[in-house]
Amino acid sequence: RARPGWPERPAMQSALLLVVRHGGRMERGGRRRSEPEEADKGRMKRTIIKDWKTRLSYFLQNSSNSNKRKSKKAGKHRNYFRPSPEEAQLWSEAFDELLANKYGLAAFRAFLKSEFCEENIEFWLACEDFKKTKSPQKLTLKAKKIYNDFIEKEAPKEINIDFQTKNLIAQNIQEATHNCFSVAQKRVYSLMENNSYPRFLESEFYQELCKKTPISRAAQGT
Numbered sequence: 283r284a285r286p287g288w289p290e291r292p293a294m295q296s297a298l299l300l301v302v303r304h305g306g307r308m309e310r311g312g313r314r315r316s317e318p319e320e321a322d323k324g325r326m327k328r329t330i331i332k333d334w335k336t337r338l339s340y341f342l343q344n345s346s347n348s349n350k351r352k353s354k355k356a357g358k359h360r361n362y363f364r365p366s367p368e369e370a371q372l373w374s375e376a377f378d379e380l381l382a383n384k385y386g387l388a389a390f391r392a393f394l395k396s397e398f399c400e401e402n403i404e405f406w407l408a409c410e411d412f413k414k415t416k417s418p419q420k421l422t423l424k425a426k427k428i429y430n431d432f433i434e435k436e437a438p439k440e441i442n443i444d445f446q447t448k449n450l451i452a453q454n455i456q457e458a459t460h461n462c463f464s465v466a467q468k469r470v471y472s473l474m475e476n477n478s479y480p481r482f483l484e485s486e487f488y489q490e491l492c493k494k495t496p497i498s499r500a501a502q503g504t
Contacts, residue, residue: 370491374483377475393482401439402470405432409467413460425458443469
């Protein structure tokens with residue numbers, strides 16, 4: 283038993299050792315503050331991954347059904363199926379490789395949804411569709427819709443671009459041309475390529491797609 287006025291060394295040493303071992307901060311009562319936070323982060327990550335995979339399946343199913351109605355040619359549905367590890371690895375070579383692949387695009391879109399910035403890919407896709415529009419009447423209607431959805435202040439899917447670019451677009455859509463959104467589209471593309479794309483390549487879901495499935499003994503014997 284420690285003498286009156288002397289600190290109880292074993293208890294103090296145990297508390298200090300606990301802090302050093304776990305790298306956590308001690309609150310009153312000896313509890314580590316990081317445990318609940320780490321548990322919450324873990325649960326949040328699992329929820330996001332699960333939601334991500336669900337959304338990916340939804341995107342792929344809708345895209346596949348839409349294209350089946352347009353064409354019955356079997357060769358056009360190849361990219362809707364889960365890609366091989368080699369095909370998935372090609373997405374890391376260039377951002378355009380990812381966007382050109384139907385499964386890759388759906389996966390990236392679901393990833394942006396999990397990061398709460400899906401409006402970037404939706405705006406980029408809307409611009410790609412806009413540039414293919416031939417009818418002048420439809421061009422004007424689509425230009426106004428894109429502006430209302432993505433550009434104007436407090437738009438439902440407002441993208442993050444500067445005030446000058448927004449003003450330029452507002453002027454250009456009065457006499458809509460295929461170049462109305464070119465500057466904004468390039469900036470959003472650059473934002474995705476330099477920020478979201480690298481995080482996507484490091485994500486757990488993408489890493490799983492790149493893993494090669496071990497060949498079973500039964501398969502080796504055939």
